[in-house]
Amino acid sequence: MKRKELVDLSFELNNFLLSEHLIQSEKPNTALFCIGKACIIYIRRFIYTIFLNVLKHGKLFRGKSYYKKQYDLKNIFFAPTLNNQRALEDIIQKTNCYFLIDDIKDNNKYPIIQVYLISLKTFIFIIRKYLSLENGKKKNIIGNELINYILTCGFYYVDFYICQNVKIRSLIVSNDHTNFNRAFVKAANEKRIITTYIQHASVADYYPELKFTYSFLDGLDSLYKYASCHKTLDNTTVILLGAARYDSLAQKRQVDKKMKYAIGIGINILDDEKIIEDISHRLSTAFPEYKVIIRAHPNWRKSIHIYNSNISFTSAYDESIDVFLNKIDVLIANDSCIHLDAIKFQVPTLMYTFSKLGFLINIVSLIPNL
Numbered sequence: 001m002k003r004k005e006l007v008d009l010s011f012e013l014n015n016f017l018l019s020e021h022l023i024q025s026e027k028p029n030t031a032l033f034c035i036g037k038a039c040i041i042y043i044r045r046f047i048y049t050i051f052l053n054v055l056k057h058g059k060l061f062r063g064k065s066y067y068k069k070q071y072d073l074k075n076i077f078f079a080p081t082l083n084n085q086r087a088l089e090d091i092i093q094k095t096n097c098y099f100l101i102d103d104i105k106d107n108n109k110y111p112i113i114q115v116y117l118i119s120l121k122t123f124i125f126i127i128r129k130y131l132s133l134e135n136g137k138k139k140n141i142i143g144n145e146l147i148n149y150i151l152t153c154g155f156y157y158v159d160f161y162i163c164q165n166v167k168i169r170s171l172i173v174s175n176d177h178t179n180f181n182r183a184f185v186k187a188a189n190e191k192r193i194i195t196t197y198i199q200h201a202s203v204a205d206y207y208p209e210l211k212f213t214y215s216f217l218d219g220l221d222s223l224y225k226y227a228s229c230h231k232t233l234d235n236t237t238v239i240l241l242g243a244a245r246y247d248s249l250a251q252k253r254q255v256d257k258k259m260k261y262a263i264g265i266g267i268n269i270l271d272d273e274k275i276i277e278d279i280s281h282r283l284s285t286a287f288p289e290y291k292v293i294i295r296a297h298p299n300w301r302k303s304i305h306i307y308n309s310n311i312s313f314t315s316a317y318d319e320s321i322d323v324f325l326n327k328i329d330v331l332i333a334n335d336s337c338i339h340l341d342a343i344k345f346q347v348p349t350l351m352y353t354f355s356k357l358g359f360l361i362n363i364v365s366l367i368p369n370l
Contacts, residue, residue: 007125010152016177019206025141034143041147046116053107071166074099078173081298087174087200087245119154152179159187174200202337210236218243252322266333268297271354284310
């Protein structure tokens with residue numbers, strides 16, 4: 001594939017970012033700031049990945065034959081986050097001849113070093129296309145998310161090489177919208193490899209069109225959302241299976257009824273960090289005998305400043321949802337499917353908008369009633 005085609009494809013595979021309505025992504029910044037930010041993130045992540053693999057494995061590069069041996073004639077489960085893995089874990093246990101890619105930063109499982117090196121070759125062409133865009137909301141979003149566009153070139157190139165040169169039986173994913181998932185799925189589809197999507201969380205009507213051989217959805221609500229906004233279901237076979245991620249979740253619930261004296265707060269990228277900080281401190285002050293545990297979605301990239309030993313921070317990368325829910329007595333979260341997880345765990349849950357949009361309530365007054 002020519003560089004121009006690869007760059008155009010990168011913009012296509014990241015078009016979900018233009019629909020996600022993230023206030024921080026829509027913020028206008030100068031082109032120089034956005035390019036500088038992308039360069040810093042690229043360098044920082046690349047250096048971190050190099051040190052991680054050298055320290056962990058004592059070896060940085062893996063040859064083509066290594067990955068061929070790992071992937072050949074296998075069903076590849078591509079699940080880089082704990083949330084993704086949870087949706088697939090029961091299915092993985094019942095699958096023969098599989099390989100699980102659960103960490104794309106680990107060069108023993110996925111050729112991430114090659115991704116960075118290939119992305120470097122198309123870096124300037126991504127920047128050129130970004131600079132050629134008209135000023136406005138679209139350019140703001142692309143500028144603020146420029147690192148995703150840059151790395152997508154490397155992801156797709158590496159994935160296409162794998163799919164072309166390795167006899168993969170099938171590719172199974174549980175995320176349909178992140179750039180690295182979409183790149184792998186597109187490469188697999190182009191080489192006529194069976195692709196399967198198993199829903200890992202609730203979806204919205206602006207999610208990308210389903211382009212998998214098979215799509216296992218939670219139910220009709222998900223089906224209607226994927227069929228909305230002029231999207232078609234002609235490029236997949238839909239199977240309404242129910243939420244596979246709940247198969248094992250209930251079994252992990254601790255049966256003891258002891259109070260943990262902990263309030264859990266689930267946050268995602270739509271939330272405002274200042275409001276979260278304020279609510280956390282108010283809850284800690286109102287209920288000093290309770291710990292406050294903030295758990296972030298994998299895509300959370302903002303900083304939260306906490307100056308209270310009674311408040312702690314964790315994320316979906318640090319611990320699975322069952323570990324988190326087993327530590328708390330009540331959950332507070334925005335519009336998120338984490339409420340369904342809490343209900344499955346029989347943990348009382350409150351919906352609260354941690355942003356300047358939506359509904360606001362006196363959250364402190366409600367806690368004693370739960």
